[in-house]
Amino acid sequence: MATPGDFDEQAALRSVVEGTASETGERFFRSLVENLARAMGTMGGWVARLAEDQSELNALVLKMRDGWWENVPYKVPGTPCETALRERRVVHIPERVLELYRDQPYLERHGAVSYLGVPLFAADGQLIGQLAVLDDKPMPLEPRALAIFQIFANRAAAELQRLQSEQAVAERETQLRRLLESAMDAIVDFDSLFQVTLMNPAARRALGRDERAEPSFDLRSMLSPESRQRLERCAAELMHAESASNSQWIAGGLRVLAGDAEPFFAEATLSHYRLSQRDRLTLILRNVDERLAAERRIVSLSRETQYLREELTWLRSDERIVGSSAALSRALHEVEHVAPAETGVLLLGETGTGKELFARAVHARSKRRDKPLVKLNCGAIPHNLIESELFGHEKGAFTGATQRRHGRFALADGGTLFLDEIGELPLELQPKLLRVLQEGELEPVGSSRTLSVDVRIIAATNRDLGEMVKRGTFREDLFYRLNVFPIRIPPLREREHDIDELSRVFLEKYARQLGRELAPLSERALERLRAYAWPGNVRELQNVIERGVIVSTGGVFDIERALPEPVAAAPARSPDRTAQVHTLAELVALERANIERALAQCGGKVAGKSGAAALLGTHPSTLSSRMRSLGLRRPLTK
Numbered sequence: 001m002a003t004p005g006d007f008d009e010q011a012a013l014r015s016v017v018e019g020t021a022s023e024t025g026e027r028f029f030r031s032l033v034e035n036l037a038r039a040m041g042t043m044g045g046w047v048a049r050l051a052e053d054q055s056e057l058n059a060l061v062l063k064m065r066d067g068w069w070e071n072v073p074y075k076v077p078g079t080p081c082e083t084a085l086r087e088r089r090v091v092h093i094p095e096r097v098l099e100l101y102r103d104q105p106y107l108e109r110h111g112a113v114s115y116l117g118v119p120l121f122a123a124d125g126q127l128i129g130q131l132a133v134l135d136d137k138p139m140p141l142e143p144r145a146l147a148i149f150q151i152f153a154n155r156a157a158a159e160l161q162r163l164q165s166e167q168a169v170a171e172r173e174t175q176l177r178r179l180l181e182s183a184m185d186a187i188v189d190f191d192s193l194f195q196v197t198l199m200n201p202a203a204r205r206a207l208g209r210d211e212r213a214e215p216s217f218d219l220r221s222m223l224s225p226e227s228r229q230r231l232e233r234c235a236a237e238l239m240h241a242e243s244a245s246n247s248q249w250i251a252g253g254l255r256v257l258a259g260d261a262e263p264f265f266a267e268a269t270l271s272h273y274r275l276s277q278r279d280r281l282t283l284i285l286r287n288v289d290e291r292l293a294a295e296r297r298i299v300s301l302s303r304e305t306q307y308l309r310e311e312l313t314w315l316r317s318d319e320r321i322v323g324s325s326a327a328l329s330r331a332l333h334e335v336e337h338v339a340p341a342e343t344g345v346l347l348l349g350e351t352g353t354g355k356e357l358f359a360r361a362v363h364a365r366s367k368r369r370d371k372p373l374v375k376l377n378c379g380a381i382p383h384n385l386i387e388s389e390l391f392g393h394e395k396g397a398f399t400g401a402t403q404r405r406h407g408r409f410a411l412a413d414g415g416t417l418f419l420d421e422i423g424e425l426p427l428e429l430q431p432k433l434l435r436v437l438q439e440g441e442l443e444p445v446g447s448s449r450t451l452s453v454d455v456r457i458i459a460a461t462n463r464d465l466g467e468m469v470k471r472g473t474f475r476e477d478l479f480y481r482l483n484v485f486p487i488r489i490p491p492l493r494e495r496e497h498d499i500d501e502l503s504r505v506f507l508e509k510y511a512r513q514l515g516r517e518l519a520p521l522s523e524r525a526l527e528r529l530r531a532y533a534w535p536g537n538v539r540e541l542q543n544v545i546e547r548g549v550i551v552s553t554g555g556v557f558d559i560e561r562a563l564p565e566p567v568a569a570a571p572a573r574s575p576d577r578t579a580q581v582h583t584l585a586e587l588v589a590l591e592r593a594n595i596e597r598a599l600a601q602c603g604g605k606v607a608g609k610s611g612a613a614a615l616l617g618t619h620p621s622t623l624s625s626r627m628r629s630l631g632l633r634r635p636l637t638k
Contacts, residue, residue: 050130055077057073058072097112112134186203186285265288345362346460351537352537353489368416375418378425437457503541514550592632595630
């Protein structure tokens with residue numbers, strides 16, 4: 001730097017103004033640094049932009065003696081620049097800069113002796129960069145030189161902020177362009193005469209316009225007459241509105257006649273703005289047909305997700321097949337044999353024996369375990385809906401079919417379909433099920449298209465399908481197709497040794513769920529449980545234990561209140577070989593008459609304490625199944 005008294009302030013200022021007046025951008029910074037170094041009499045200088053985390057400076061232009069560099073990054077910590085930036089002030093080190101800032105290779109390489117740096121600020125006070133000079137000789141303090149240096153800094157800050165603003169505008173324009181280009185909705189910009197001036201690619205595709213052609217045409221020509229009037233009315237309301245609202249949902253949508261493309265009905269939003277004192281409007285169109293198709297897909301995925309959630313819930317639960325009796329071990333041994341194969345399985349067992357747990361066990365040990373296990377209870381769905389549930393339906397196939405729906409077979413494709421209470425499947429649907437089992441093909445209700453599916457079937461029933469075949473209520477060919485690998489699940493009365501273990505597992509489960517502390521089951525309680533007949537099997541035992549946990553007090557399981565009221569046993573009789581023997585038809589007639597009397601006494605009610613099932617000593621679902629097989633209906637009640 002020039003010595004005090006020798007600094008020509010006017011010449012330095014003139015050098016700055018003349019050297020930078022006609023330049024902008026990087027050329028401006030190069031001229032600024034060159035004239036600054038000349039005016040200050042230093043060996044070099046630089047203008048740098050500060051990174052967002054303020055840990056690094058990027059020298060846009062750097063001059064050192066006769067060498068020039070651009071876009072040179074360097075770390076801030078440990079340098080004189082750090083002091084200037086951290087303290088947001090001018091830092092002037094007249095000499096011995098290397099002694100103050102050791103281990104700085106850059107300073108050592110150029111033989112730096114003195115330093116002068118000033119932070120650059122935006123108009124809002126934000127720190128955005130730095131201007132600095134470096135010299136290989138002492139740089140004495142000269143107030144007039146520092147004033148000129150500050151003028152250089154202010155000019156550099158203004159240009160740096162201008163460049164950053166231009167860059168931000170360019171980035172926003174790029175983002176806006178990419179947003180428009182990637183938008184799935186059609187976006188059309190037009191003037192007050194409805195002349196289109198801008199369209200995004202989605203709009204060109206939707207309106208059937210050539211991407212290379214100029215988008216100058218009357219937008220109204222692409223609409224039906226009614227939609228044209230609707231658009232004109234909405235545009236007039238927006239352009240003459242006095243309120244601050246500048247957008248409007250076009251009620252009723254627009255019918256788009258898309259040139260060479262397919263016409264479609266669209267939801268539409270219209271917005272208004274002014275540009276150069278002229279009215280401009282933007283129309284956003286969304287093809288409703290595409291949205292409905294997406295909604296149908298979402299519904300399908302939601303149903304698949306529901307099944308997967310059920311699977312996850314079951315996997316996280318503590319439900320499992322419990323027991324080690326010989327009868328149960330035989331059934332589990334058969335599960336191990338058949339699970340890896342693709343063979344269909346028929347689970348035979350009374351109500352409440354755990355047929356669904358066995359179905360899950362087969363699926364979990366099969367090659368399809370990573371695919372969903374889809375369930376359908378054939379006895380829990382009305383006969384007029386079960387075909388749609390199994391095979392799916394098309395929109396409009398029947399009253400209430402407002403959208404296309406995938407059936408259970410489609411949802412289970414690649415996995416396993418568990419058909420519980422298969423004996424309740426209507427006779428007229430059995431041929432269609434047989435075809436899927438034999439050929440892997442089906443047609444949804446109301447459709448002529450054939451779908452191919454790959455599904456393993458696990459069926460279950462508490463009924464005698466062989467007897468149903470004889471009566472003509474179940475197809476013989478379907479029975480033999482399902483009965484390839486039957487597994488008989490033993491009732492609980494054949495698993496007496498498992499009652500203790502099952503009871504302990506259920507006690508622990510429900511005590512934990514209800515937050516109760518209960519002592520282990522006593523030997524007396526276990527004896528009572530073993531002595532009970534368990535017509536409802538494992539499900540009834542589970543309900544009894546849950547009821548006992550709820551009503552027990554004092555930390556001891558109340559077996560008396562848990563078990564149902566005992567039914568007086570009929571006195572044992574020696575066989576009477578002279579007693580009359582009834583034919584099967586007579587027995588069926590007797591059973592039918594007995595059920596009819598029970599229904600009449602209970603007012604047609606099947607379930608509940610005052611229902612016919614309780615009167616007959618059977619489960620409501622078992623009675624309902626028997627009524628259907630006998631062709632009985634509930635009597636009409638007043």
